[in-house]
Amino acid sequence: MAGTAYPKRAIKQNRRTTRAKIGKPVKLARMGEIDYTFLFIVILLLSFGLVMLLSASAPAGNTLHNNSYYFFNKQFLCAILGLIGMWVISRIDYNKYKNTVPKFMIVCTILLVCVLIPGLGVKLNGSRRWLNTPFLQLQPSEFMKPVIAMYFARLVDSGKYNLKHLKGNLPYIGVMLIVVGLMLMETHLSGAIVIAGIGVSVMIAGGTPIKPVLIGALILLPIGLIGVRALSGVRWARVTSFMNPFADIRDESYQVVQGLYAIGSGGIFGLGLGQSVQKYSYLPEPYNDFIFAIVCEELGLIGAAVVILLFAALIIRAIRIAMNAPDTYGSLVAVGIAAQLAIQTILNIAVATSSVPNTGVALPFFSYGGTAIITLLCEMGVLLNISRHSVKD
Secondary structure, three states: OOOOOOOHHHHHHHHHHHHHHHOOOOOOEOOOOOOHHHHHHHHHHHHHHHHHHHHHHHHHHHHHHOOOOHHHHHHHHHHHHHHHHHHHHHOOOOOOOHHHHHHHHHHHHHHHHHHOOEOOEEEEOOEEEEEOOOOOOEOHHHHHHHHHHHHHHHHHHHOOOOOOOHHHHHHHHHHHHHHHHHHHHOOOHHHHHHHHHHHHHHHHHHOOOHHHHHHHHHHHHHHHHHHHHHHOHHHHHHHHHOOOHHHOOOOOOHHHHHHHHHHHHHOOOOOOOOOOOOOOOOOOOOOOOOHHHHHHHHHHHHHHHHHHHHHHHHHHHHHHHHHOOOOHHHHHHHHHHHHHHHHHHHHHHHHHOOOOOOOOOOOOOOOOOHHHHHHHHHHHHHHHHHHHOOEOO
């Protein structure tokens, strides 16, 4: 129709479609379109996590800081910063900082070393995992999680090493040994497990055969246990107490047993939001590693099932983003982040239910931790940006 004004966006889309029809058949990237389903699940989990954190941390905040909202306020502020970071990163082409990844890796490794230096690193509860800054305490291991995924993805994408052969895997193994070694020196076993899991997941997705990985894991497991026993008597006691947590409920198994009491008392429907009993000085730091036990106590089996299903949906959606990524690098980065989500979620729930020894791993979006929530949301921004460039099936 004469005089009709068409939107510029529609004209550009028509031009791209026309060029595709004239030339050879091509797959067009859905430029500008993020995975809104993935974003919705992220926002839902973040909101759910903040509500449960407020409930779980209120007694401790009132006791320790005379402010029931103390932990929630800090977490909420970090969540806002994380959302801003997620939005910014979702709009930056992930390939633009691909060549900067080695520098990120060097910086993160230096920060892990700094944690071990007295005066720079902060020691809490027998572990040295944090760095003091003028604004907040940083946990460098949280930065290392996405960086090692991006670094390994870049190595695979470069094609320098053939992962089908042992020789090609050695550079990756060497990097992991350095990082995991530094983490174990911090007595940060859970972080070492998660980072090793991320690295191995990217390697397998990049071409490393699964059979040698399983054989290597069987060989390294007893070595790791020996290392834990030599470096930290507290961690070794947690491993041995796992066999029979009710044998010593006043010492090493105390936190696990109190968590089980919380889960058991929740029943099917729970005691009600905010009605937990175990968070009142019974369960140590209920707003951290054992927050899933509070979810079970207050919201019951149904609430726990909803949380698990939300995480399952998020991980499945992240894997879908990896499968639809336009290049190897983007696909492997998405695999690494999806692996992190899966490993941390499974380990946290397994620890809370006493299915594995207590390793002190946080539950994504729920557990208290400023560095963790900011970094995690920025990682979600990376996945959203990859989905923005995804190809049509």
